[in-house]
Amino acid sequence: MLMLSNLRVIAQNDMSLNEGWIFREVNAGKWFKASVPGTIHTDLMRTQQIEDPFFRDRASQLLWISERNWEYKKEFFLRSNFNLNQKKYIVFDGLDTYADVYLNEQFLGRVNNMFRQWRFEAIGLKPGNNQILIRFFSPLRIADSLAKQSDVKRPCENNRHYLRKAQYHFGWDWAPQLPTCGIWKKVYLSSESASKYKEAKYADVKLIQTADSIGQNFYFTVNGQATFMKGANWVPADVFLARMTKDRYRQLLIAAKEAHFNMLRVWGGGIYEDDDFYTLCDSLGIYVWQDFMFAGAMYPGDSGFLQNVKEEAKQQILRLRKHPCIVLWCGNNEIDEAWHNWGWQKQFEISANDSIRLWKEYVTLFHEVLPDLVRQYDSGRAYISTSPLYGWGREKSMTHGDSHYWGLWWGIKPIQIMREKIPRFMSEYGMQAMPNWKSINKYSIPDDWDTASVVMKAHQKHPTGYKTLSAYIQQEKLKPNSFRAFAAATQEIQHRAIKTAVEAQLQSNGRCMGSLLWQFNDCWPVCSWSVIDYYGKKKKAYFTLQALYKDR
Known part of the structure; x- marks a missing residue:
């Protein structure tokens, strides 16, 4: 070849x-x-x-x-x-x-x-x-x-x-x-013309991770000043990626800017986004936390796979380093947490010897290969191996590094728990909500308007999604009497959850220095954690964030 x-x-x-x-x-x-x-x-x-x-x-x-x-x-x-x-x-x-x-x-x-x-x-x-x-x-x-x-x-x-x-x-x-x-x-x-890459460009943004009286902090400085990062996790905005246009990127990113966001995390189960995305972030003043594309699995460690990944990472680093909006490279999404907290060894019947091997391969990829490439081709940007540092069930998740807190939603903890669960940097948390009613009408017909219908189940991909939403609706003493009212109630629940969480984070006197909601957008019409649905319609929680972040 x-x-x-x-x-x-x-x-x-x-x-x-x-x-x-x-x-x-x-x-x-x-x-x-x-x-x-x-x-x-x-x-x-x-x-x-x-x-x-x-x-x-x-x-x-x-x-x-x-x-x-x-x-x-x-x-x-x-x-x-x-x-x-x-x-x-x-x-x-x-x-x-x-x-x-x-x-x-x-x-x-x-x-x-x-x-x-x-x-x-x-x-x-x-x-x-x-x-x-x-x-x-x-x-x-x-x-x-x-x-x-x-x-x-x-x-x-x-x-x-x-x-x-x-x-x-x-x-x-x-x-x-x-x-x-x-x-x-x-x-x-x-033609055979020489390969040329644009030089790296950097914003004056630094990631600080040092021990302190609480545990280990995690925050960004901008021009030397500690800065609270306001934003969300970005997922691919379409299942069929070639349909994305500069105008679609612009619509979503302007919405992020109008919500007073200053950071988006490009999540590791999607794609390295098109240059249009990063160019718009550059111009809008939105910083990007960039994951490498690994999420929730133990990846192969053979030489062929590693060589493939090395070339992938090299190309993407060289392509993206010209964008000053990018302020952090992250090796993966939730793999370290999963290995230590999700019971994989028992679930997949992994032997002790295979466990040692799998973890060694993990360390090779995320603690050696990827950081080495970042140092070689983009030495002015920080790298972390994984997000979060600790799983949400561990005490250290509130005192050390970044946190994905899922007691809200997965644990069905009451919304008020978010007044207590204040980590150093909240890089994932959230609450589901149905899309807007006009959006629901675009992908369904009246015969489908029941959470037990085949169609509504098809557009809810979480295994306990509607059940969990119903539990929160009951906790918050809402009483929807129709499917349309149920959809509106889910947006009210999401609004209350996000308002409670962000208020506590902003009022934490510097303990928490970032809030990245899961998730900003959708790749198709679905009941999810997004605050803007697939059709670009804003949910109630979007306006909640906009109000909370104004002048902050």
């Missing part, structure tokens, strides 16, 4: 290859027009082979798409005077995820990471007609195959962790199971 994987700035004379693609199920016969960048699901929708997966319970009927192999093809013509004396490269800014690439029926190579840019020397490129073929393999079947090859049980609720693919695509407690595939970023033909 002749492949150059280093990232470079696209030159002005690069030739776009985004237009003119067609697709089909592998060897299925008829070809259909494709849109690039795009995904197999959006192409199937656009060609009217499937209907909108977000309407009613359709998403649950579409898993067959993820179980099949798909291929994309493009033919393009080069004039006889096209300069082929210089080496040419076919560059894919993003392929999701496992695929073989061919040029003029010659195999160029296999890709296995949607977070990497892939560059192949265009051997066989010629004047006249040329053809690129990309054959995508089922992400579900590939993940299962890799899991079977593993010689140790690796804790995870499914086999998503074997793929370098957005983890939320396999489903989360706010996301549907729609593991798509496709050419999700730009494609172009490039």
